[in-house]
Amino acid sequence: xxxxxxxxxxxxxxxxxxxxxxxxxxxxxxxxxxxxxxxxxxxxxxxxxxxxxxxxxxxxxxxxxxxxxxxxxxxxxxxxxx
Numbered sequence: 064x065x066x067x068x069x070x071x072x073x074x075x076x077x078x079x080x081x082x083x084x085x086x087x088x089x090x091x092x093x094x095x096x097x098x099x100x101x102x103x104x105x106x107x108x109x110x111x112x113x114x115x116x117x118x119x120x121x122x123x124x125x126x127x128x129x130x131x132x133x134x135x136x137x138x139x140x141x142x143x144x145x
Contacts, residue, residue, distance in 0.1 A: 068106035075099035097125055 079095035082088045101122060104112050112118050 065106050068102045072099045072102035072106060
């Protein structure tokens with residue numbers, strides 16, 4: 064799992080790096096770096112992460128925030144994925 068988390072972290076940082084020329088780059092960089100930070104923490108500090116109630120609350124808060132923002136900004140156009 065450590066290697067999978069490291070790979071996920073590096074991929075998310077790579078995705079954030081290519082957003083430099085996007086019109087809304089700061090939003091997308093935040094969208095990619097927050098999961099990268101959690102993957103990094105899971106790779107190297109998992110016991111400390113699981114033991115800390117504050118960090119677990121932050122993890123759950125960020126997951127709820129991502130779900131809320133996904134539902135909030137879901138495209139209104141029907142069949143937008145086609």
